[in-house]
Amino acid sequence: MTDGQAFRYDGKRVVVVGGATGMGAAATRTAAGLGAEVVVLDRAPVDYPVAQFLQVDLGDRKQIDATLDELDGPVDALFSAAGMAAGPAVMRVNFIGHRHIIERMVAEKTLAAGSAICLISSVAGLGWQNHLPTLVEFLATPDFESADSWVSAHEGTNSYMFSKQVINAYVAREAYPLLSKGVRINAICPGPTDTPLAQANSWLGFDKQYREATGTTPLLAEQMGDVMVFLNSPAASGISGVSLLVDSGHVMASIGGSWEAGRPVIEFLMTQNAI
Template identity: 60%
Template sequence: MSAIDKFRYDGRRVLVVGGATGMGAAAAHLVKDLGAEVTVMDNAPVDYATDRVVPMDLRDPDSIDAAVDALAGPVHAVFAAAGIADGPDMMRANFIGHRHLLERLLAAGKLPRGAAICFISSVAGMGWENNLPVVLEFLDTPDYAAAHAWVQERESTGAMHYGFSKQAINAYVATRAYRLLEKGIRINAICPGPTDTPLARANADSWLTFAQDYRDATGAALHVPEQMGNAMVFLNSAAASGVSGITLIVDSGHAMSSLTGAYAPGKPLMDIITGRVPLG
């Protein structure tokens, strides 16, 4: 395989979960251009040309099961891109449904050796290591119903927020890497900073203003979905064959500059996000 071929997807079947818009759509377009056969699963309409669209609702395990049953194998790369900002369905849409889908793909033998998985997490999920006992308790739930019940028991505490859903993704990637690699499968995630997507625009006051001071200071532009698609497509490509179990921060250096104090104005908020300093 040539150096260029390692970045391509010729002959590979790709599944994009949540590919109707935003980062998922960007990844779908890019892998298609790189030679992949692309299936998009989403609860929203997909208004661009792709090889196949399978309607699927991550909030409904029966819908997930039906979608997996309808999917021809093998699947060589999965992009777990769907997510919502808040509400009672958030944990199911952001993590529980994705986990169920992946476990169903594995059980059906549709993820062969050499396959790769990439989640979209978030900078908001940083600091999961500082919340590890709680996150691991959640990950220990054996199935969709148990995970949903675990969340429902804690919703009144305010602990089931967007950041926790992304902490769950980051910890899942870290804890599943070993067992999946035994099957020859890699798993990673990206942690985007503020990115101009439909979801971000719907929450613009909090999402798109985050790190604006850093962007002003450095001249960095607000991220666009294609930048996140590039990172995801790299992680699921043969060019990243040695990479697994990592959460790649894609934010023009804001998080690390802030945590280290190299960018001092960002440190207080980043310390709170990562759990170094308790909120309040």
Template identity: 60%
Template sequence: MTAIDRFRYDGKRALVVGGATGMGAAAAKTAAELGAEVVAMDYAPVRYDVAHAINVDLRDPASINSAIDQIGGPVHAVFSAAGVADGPDLMRINFIGHRHLIKRLLDNNLLSSGSAICLISSVAGMGWENDLPRLLEFLATPDYAAAQDWVSAHEADGIIHYGFSKKAINAYVATQAYPLLKKGIRINAICPGPTDTPLAQANADLWLTFAQDYRDETGSKVHTPEQMGDAMAFLNSAAAFGISGITMLVDYGHTMSSLTGAYPPGKPIIDLIMGRAPLP
């Protein structure tokens, strides 16, 4: 296999969950350009060419099960991209549904050795290590219903929000790297900086203004969905064969520059990482 071949997806089926718009659509299009047969799942209609479009409602495990039954063969790369900013279904859409879908793929032997999974986290999920005991308690829930029951039991505590859903993704990736690699499967996530997606546009005052001072100083712009789709395609490719269990920052270096003091005004994100600031 040549170096170029390791980046390509020829002969592979890519499943993109949340593929109708935003980063999911960008990942789907990148994977297709690299040779993949793309299966796109979403609650919204998929309005571009894919090999197969499947309706799925991550709020409903029966819908997820039905969608898995329609895939029609093995999956070599999973792009878990669906998400919402808030609302009563936040945890089901942002994490519980994705975990259930991955478990169903595994139970149905649709993910073979050599396959890979990439989820989308967020800067809002950084500092998850500071909340590890509670996250491990949540991740220990054995199924969809138990996870939702745990969420319902903790809603009054004020911990169930967008940031917690992304912390759960980070902790899930970290804890699943070992058991999945024993099956030959890799799992990672990306942690995007502010990215111009429909979801971000709906929360523009908060999401698209974050780190604007850093972008002004460095001459960079708000990220595009394509930048995130490309990063996900890399992590799910054979070129990233040695990478598993990580959440990869795609933020122009804002976080690391702030953490090291190379960019002193970056204190707000450090407070976020250290758990000294509330998450959106």
């Protein structure tokens, strides 16, 4: 297409898990502005207009199933945006619940051929390839309960960092089996972004020196939402299995050596990020 229609969502139905605030809300607004009918699933209420809102706690598998039972008709794009920084439910909310939603929607063909999925990972998930055997072992758990039990049995895995490494591994590994069903899957890996979650956890200091040197401002939720909407659009039909860095070039400049000040922390994330 050469008229820009591949970027639009006219006639498409999308589901945003975690669309009440932050990057999920930004993706919701962008998709709706491009013509989508948007259904939001979230624990928190939505304070702006959407086609449908369904309340759900991703830490509770029964709630997830009851919510999915209320979804009628096909879904063209799924945005898995809900997340938390820490706490007893961090793996359930950041990944296990999302995987359960994806697998049920694919199995029931709610997400059918031609649809797409986008999750939110993080630069905190860098270096996942160094832990692939452990990640594959976890991903081999067949359902919500067994995944939760695996985490309980493996010290240090109920963490934000592990959840983001898992997302990157999951996206890479699911690229082939999902595409064989006509479904694409990708993720974004945001750098520190000015959202309520980042502010509450003081994450914006991570790239402050880089931003000052490049004259850039903190990344915004809208920038992340726009990239997610692109990845789930027909315009990105050739992209799958990718966890895309959205960090103003901080990580690549550090790896490439042009931003030497960033090398130590990026090398730590890439090579020494032990699970």
